[in-house]
Amino acid sequence: MLSPEQITHYHEHGYVIPGYRLPEKTLAAIRADHDRLLAEHPDHPEFRDNCSALLNFDMRFLNYARNPEILDMVEQLIGPDITLWNMSFFAKPARNGKRTPWHQDGQYWPIRPLATCTVWIAVDAATTENGCMRFIPGSHRDQRLRAHDQRNDPALTLQQELQRQEYDESEAVDVVLEAGQISLHDVYLVHGSEVNTSPHPRRGMTMRLMPTSSLYDRELAARMHRERGGATMSEHSIFLMRGADQAGNDYRLRA
Numbered sequence: 001m002l003s004p005e006q007i008t009h010y011h012e013h014g015y016v017i018p019g020y021r022l023p024e025k026t027l028a029a030i031r032a033d034h035d036r037l038l039a040e041h042p043d044h045p046e047f048r049d050n051c052s053a054l055l056n057f058d059m060r061f062l063n064y065a066r067n068p069e070i071l072d073m074v075e076q077l078i079g080p081d082i083t084l085w086n087m088s089f090f091a092k093p094a095r096n097g098k099r100t101p102w103h104q105d106g107q108y109w110p111i112r113p114l115a116t117c118t119v120w121i122a123v124d125a126a127t128t129e130n131g132c133m134r135f136i137p138g139s140h141r142d143q144r145l146r147a148h149d150q151r152n153d154p155a156l157t158l159q160q161e162l163q164r165q166e167y168d169e170s171e172a173v174d175v176v177l178e179a180g181q182i183s184l185h186d187v188y189l190v191h192g193s194e195v196n197t198s199p200h201p202r203r204g205m206t207m208r209l210m211p212t213s214s215l216y217d218r219e220l221a222a223r224m225h226r227e228r229g230g231a232t233m234s235e236h237s238i239f240l241m242r243g244a245d246q247a248g249n250d251y252r253l254r255a
Helices: 004-013 024-040 059-065 068-078 218-228
Strands: 082-092 100-104 117-122 133-135 148-150 160-162 182-186 190-193 202-211 239-242
Touching: 004 068, 024 059, 024 082, 024 202, 059 082, 059 202, 059 239, 068 082, 068 117, 068 182, 068 202, 068 239
Parallel strands: 100 160
Antiparallel strands: 082 202, 082 239, 100 190, 117 182, 117 202, 133 190, 148 160
C-alpha cells in the first residue's frame, strides 16, 4: 500500500514511485509473452517499438492487470470503482529506440471526464542511457490539456508533441527504475523520453485504469480517429476490475 506521504506526492507532483517490485518470476513471464507476441506478428509495423493495444492481440496480458497489490495502490489514488481500459507495451530496442516527444496522455484518449492513473512497469531496467521516462513534476495540477502540434516523423513513437511554450524542460526529472519497479502517473502529467542508443533494451508495460465515474466514449474515439488518423480506439474491450460502474460504460467484449 502507498503511504500517506506517497499519496500526497502523487497528487502534488503527478506521479509516485512505490517501493513495490514485481517478482522475477512474473517479469520472466511478461518477457516470454512479449517475445511470443513478436514471433506471432513479425510483420506488424508497430510492434518493434510499441504495441498500443495489447489486449487486442493477446488477452493473456489481462492476467497481469489483475495484480491485487497494484490495484490496491491504484484504489488509493482514484477510488474503489476501477475500469481497465487499455494495456500497452513500449519497447526501445538496444541502440535504436525512438524518442517519445513531450506530451500528455490525455491528448490521445476518448475518456470523459478525462481521468486515468497509468501504471508503468519496468520490464527491463529503465536508465538515462536507455531512454527512461522523464516527468515534469506538477504539470498536471491545472487539469487541462495543453496545445500539441501534429507531427509526421517516423523517428518519433507518437505524432502529437507539446508546443514548446507549454513546458519547461529544465524542470524534468528522470524516472530511473530497476526491472520490476513501477511508477504511477496522472493523465495530465507532461512526460516524454529520449532515444535509446545504449546496448540495453528498455521495455515497459502499462496498465491504464480510470475511475468508473468516467465514460469510455466510443463515439468520441471514432471521431478522434477520423480527425487524427492512427489506430482506432472505438472497439477496445474494457474491463471492470473493482467495484461498480457509475457512468454506463460498455463492457461487452470486442472481437
